Amino acid sequence: RDAARHSADVVVIGGGQAGLAAGYFLRRAKADFAILDAQTGPGGAWRHGWESLRLFSPARYSPLPGWWMPEQAGEPFPTAGHVRGYLADYESRHDLPVHHNVAVEQVVARGEQFEVRAPQQTWRARAVISATGSWRCPHLPRYPGWDLFGGRQLHTVSYRGPAPFAGQRVVVVGGGNSAAQILAEVSTVADTTWATARPPRFLPDDVDGRVLFDLATQRALAARHGEPSAGVAGLGDIVMVPPVLAARGRGVLRAEPMFQRLTPEGIAWSDGRVQRADAIIWCTGFRPDLRHLDTLQLSIAATGVPRTEGTRSIDHPRLHLLSYGDWTGTASATLIGAGRTAKAAITQVLSDLHTMTDARS
Numbered sequence: 001r002d003a004a005r006h007s008a009d010v011v012v013i014g015g016g017q018a019g020l021a022a023g024y025f026l027r028r029a030k031a032d033f034a035i036l037d038a039q040t041g042p043g044g045a046w047r048h049g050w051e052s053l054r055l056f057s058p059a060r061y062s063p064l065p066g067w068w069m070p071e072q073a074g075e076p077f078p079t080a081g082h083v084r085g086y087l088a089d090y091e092s093r094h095d096l097p098v099h100h101n102v103a104v105e106q107v108v109a110r111g112e113q114f115e116v117r118a119p120q121q122t123w124r125a126r127a128v129i130s131a132t133g134s135w136r137c138p139h140l141p142r143y144p145g146w147d148l149f150g151g152r153q154l155h156t157v158s159y160r161g162p163a164p165f166a167g168q169r170v171v172v173v174g175g176g177n178s179a180a181q182i183l184a185e186v187s188t189v190a191d192t193t194w195a196t197a198r199p200p201r202f203l204p205d206d207v208d209g210r211v212l213f214d215l216a217t218q219r220a221l222a223a224r225h226g227e228p229s230a231g232v233a234g235l236g237d238i239v240m241v242p243p244v245l246a247a248r249g250r251g252v253l254r255a256e257p258m259f260q261r262l263t264p265e266g267i268a269w270s271d272g273r274v275q276r277a278d279a280i281i282w283c284t285g286f287r288p289d290l291r292h293l294d295t296l297q298l299s300i301a302a303t304g305v306p307r308t309e310g311t312r313s314i315d316h317p318r319l320h321l322l323s324y325g326d327w328t329g330t331a332s333a334t335l336i337g338a339g340r341t342a343k344a345a346i347t348q349v350l351s352d353l354h355t356m357t358d359a360r361s
């Protein structure tokens with residue numbers, strides 16, 4: 001059956017927080033646009049994640065543009081379910097045209113337009129905003145012996161809670177917040193080993209996501225004025241949320257250097273030490289989910305990501321890549337940072353579309 005054909009000036013691919021923030025500014029400008037999202041309902045990556053997952057900053061430090069996240073009663077750090085509800089309400093409150101269940105497979109350049117192809121529908125667009133996040137692209141570094149290991153291996157995306165690991169020996173890999181939080185709760189039921197590629201960097205106890213965001217804002221302002229800024233990077237990575245503080249109190253927040261290889265029974269370090277393990281949880285991050293852009297054959301920067309100027313693709317100036325990490329805007333892959341980046345991208349997109357229209361008339 002032929003795919004239904006539609007058109008819009010701007011098609012946003014992805015209806016998570018970044019796609020919704022873009023939608024907010026497009027709606028405000030009364031633009032002709034659609035948001036295509038692969039999932040069955042609202043919430044983006046916040047539909048997934050482990051049961052105890054919480055924001056590392058209070059609700060008032062996690063707003064999208066145009067509407068503050070409400071406080072969650074009894075929870076200073078909101079749960080993923082609360083964020084999901086906020087995004088669902090945000091979608092309807094701003095009357096955003098999100099088409100769920102539409103998984104874009106390809107974006108094809110056709111002269112001055114793009115063709116955005118999903119299995120049941122094809123959209124013509126003059127500009128495309130890609131905001132597909134990274135949740136569907138977990139990064140798993142394949143260490144030697146990967147296939148030999150006889151226990152269970154899983155990535156953060158598949159972790160739901162500590163219960164299946166009760167009484168086991170578990171290795172948690174990674175030096176970020178996901179690793180620290182998962183280690184903190186698995187260590188309440190299992191014997192854990194924590195392996196990190198470099199020594200973990202803990203934020204001071206009294207610093208939570210608020211300070212990170214304030215620093216990110218300072219850094220964005222400094223960059224805008226061409227000034228250098230030490231910013232977030234100098235401060236640390238791991239936010240000492242209550243479960244992580246408790247884990248430190250129990251003495252389990254001690255990191256080992258990264259092991260060299262997996263063995264049938266566990267892991268082995270280069271100095272000859274070995275450790276038996278029943279499971280390895282890889283909290284080793286994500287990569288941008290850009291498979292739908294393969295057809296455009298975007299040129300790749302030395303850092304391994306498509307070449308952009310801000311969010312705008314160097315190869316296709318009316319294609320913007322939104323909120324994939326600091327390379328698409330300072331703190332753009334956080335709730336509070338998404339709005340700032342979306343505003344700049346949409347301003348540029350709409351100005352480019354006007355220029356195109358003027359040039360034609």
Ligand code: FAD
Pocket residue numbers: 013014015016017018019036037038039043044045046049053054055056057062102103104105131132133134135136178209289292322323324333334335336
């Ligand atoms: P996503 O939320 O992943 O949304 C992308 C959407 O696009 C999804 O619905 C997806 O299904 C859809 N999609 C993908 N491919 C296609 C396609 N081809 N066609 C159509 N649709 C597609 N941030 C904070 O601000 N505070 C925190 O405390 C915080 N904690 C975090 C904890 C964890 C464990 C993680 C992983 C992240 C955390 N973040 C936090 C970071 C950040 O807020 C999220 O990563 C955020 O979900 C990114 O939003 P997004 O809209 O870019 O992507």
